Amino acid sequence: MAPTAPLSHDEFFVKLAELFSVRTDQDHGSIHLSQKRYIPPNAQPQPEDAPLQPAALLIRASNGKSKDHRAKGEKIKISTIVEPDQLDGFYTRYAEVCRGGMAGLKPRDRKKASAKKKKKKGGAAPAAAA
Amino acid sequence: MLYEKSEDWLHQSSLLLEARPETTKITTTYTKTPARRPLSKSAIQKLSDANQPLPEPTALPPRATLELRTYCPVSGVALKYHTTKAAEVGRLISMLGGPLGRRMAGLNVEESGNGVKKEEDEEMIDAPAAESTPVQQTQQAGTGGGAAKGKKKKGKR
Numbered sequence: 133m134a135p136t137a138p139l140s141h142d143e144f145f146v147k148l149a150e151l152f153s154v155r156t157d158q159d160h161g162s163i164h165l166s167q168k169r170y171i172p173p174n175a176q177p178q179p180e181d182a183p184l185q186p187a188a189l190l191i192r193a194s195n196g197k198s199k200d201h202r203a204k205g206e207k208i209k210i211s212t213i214v215e216p217d218q219l220d221g222f223y224t225r226y227a228e229v230c231r232g233g234m235a236g237l238k239p240r241d242r243k244k245a246s247a248k249k250k251k252k253k254g255g256a257a258p259a260a261a262a
Numbered sequence: 263m264l265y266e267k268s269e270d271w272l273h274q275s276s277l278l279l280e281a282r283p284e285t286t287k288i289t290t291t292y293t294k295t296p297a298r299r300p301l302s303k304s305a306i307q308k309l310s311d312a313n314q315p316l317p318e319p320t321a322l323p324p325r326a327t328l329e330l331r332t333y334c335p336v337s338g339v340a341l342k343y344h345t346t347k348a349a350e351v352g353r354l355i356s357m358l359g360g361p362l363g364r365r366m367a368g369l370n371v372e373e374s375g376n377g378v379k380k381e382e383d384e385e386m387i388d389a390p391a392a393e394s395t396p397v398q399q400t401q402q403a404g405t406g407g408g409a410a411k412g413k414k415k416k417g418k419r
Binding site: 151155158159160161162163164165166168169172184185186187188189205210214216219220223224226227230233234235236237238239240261 | 286292294295296297344348360367
């Protein structure tokens, strides 16, 4: 598959939300997200001991489909580039989209927590009495 | 290496990023699996032999897990963290952007404002605390006669 061109942040978030929504409808599957330093294809290699220059980050997302699925065009692979000064803004939105999309994770169980507390109280009382 | 606590993972990952910011990559994988494994062919065969009805598929929602992995192909170091809790997602993603993302981008974490610097300080305080907590937990389990409790918890997961 030819590398797809990086999307703008807005497009990336729209597509990422779509990617997650497919997962909410199905009962199995994965979403792969990754981040690494972006080195432009025509960049000059830096000497090893040179101080680290600020660089953009490359964020990728994929549904991990391969082989047959790829031939059927089911593979989705998107990417975007985040400049160092946009990091904070990007990640706030990124966190929002991820939180919305990862709905299959266990929600905070308040019932259980309160039951445990009650249990503790109940358990402590006889001990104190004894 | 798999870390039990996200703080430990964050600490080790930031050390790795500091050492090799140019090659290290962070991967986040969100996986959903059906709540129950489908019956094996032999199990279905057994049930049909005994003329018993097949159990109905469960209405349980599918399980999901989130795995964070920091990997450096040059040194071969892989640091992992697993979770199934929705409450952690926001915090984990902000870790990816805040301390880890800034290091990866080559920004100076100390110069980047108070928020991030504070996090760094907290992290340093957290690290030794995290080491001491498992000991406390095991002690509590021992004195409280909590061996059975521990087993129960494992089963629920």
